[in-house]
Amino acid sequence: MWDTESLMGKIYAREASMRVKEKVEANRREQEQREREQQSLELEKHAPKPRKHKPVDANREAAVYGAEQHKINLERVAKRQKELLEVQRKFYEELSKEDAEAEERRLIEKEKNKQDLRRKAKEHKSWCEAKADHQLAAQRARKVQRDRPELIRRSSSVNTKGKKELKKCVNADHMPDTKKALQRIKKYRQEEKEKIQQNEQNKLELCRSRSEHRKELVKNHMRERAKSRPSNYGSCDRFVMLCMEERVKEMKKMIDSIMHSS
DSSP states (O other), X not given: OOOHHHHHHHHHHHHHHHHHHHHHHHHHHHHHHHHXXXXXXXXXXXXXXXXXXXXXXXXXXXXXXXXXXXXXXXXXXXXXXXXXXXXXXXXXXXXXXXXXXXXXXXXXXXXHHHHHHHHHHHHHHHHHHHHHHHHHHHHHHHHHHHHOGGGSOOSSSOOHHHHHHHHHHHTOTTSTTHHHHHHHHHHHHHHHHHHHHHHHHHHHHHHHHHHHHHHHHHHHHHHHXXXXXXXXXXXXXXXXXXXXXXXXXXXXXXXXXXHHHO
């Protein structure tokens, strides 16, 4: 699809080509007029003077003149067609250039989308690795707690020796990319926390918007009922002495319409 700037550029180029064609056509008419005048002068100047005793063949002279004019007209038509073809060629060259630029932009956008997909796949892979590392670390910690309960620190004092032995049993020093795994675990937990907060906020906003919408519908309905009441509503026995069943029916209809619309 062409954008607005390229479309306006094509329109301006088309208008310019039309102006050029009009100018070329005007010049061609002037040139034809001058050539006809020059030819008429030359014919009058160099035309043989017929003798009085010989008749003049007007049909032959008209045929010769018509053939010459036909030849001149054919040359002018060929010249005009050549000029139009040149203008058309330039226009299509510009058009093909713009199409090539658009195709190049499309390829760049496609490559960018591919890179984004690769980046997302890489992030998902790192997230899965972090989750697996987290599960493995939790499994090792549970195993140590089950097999060596004396290593677990149960008091507030820092048991350095026990911590070192626990770390050795968990084998955290020999795990490959432990620091990166812990960073991925931290990032994973932060993302999960942000997702939960965002979902809760969206739920609250949705409930708030629904309640406000219901309140607005009730207000509008009450306004419409107030407008539809007659001016002597307070003193009119027909509206004052409404039975309770009719009022209950009206309220039920109003609630059903509000719930149905929401």
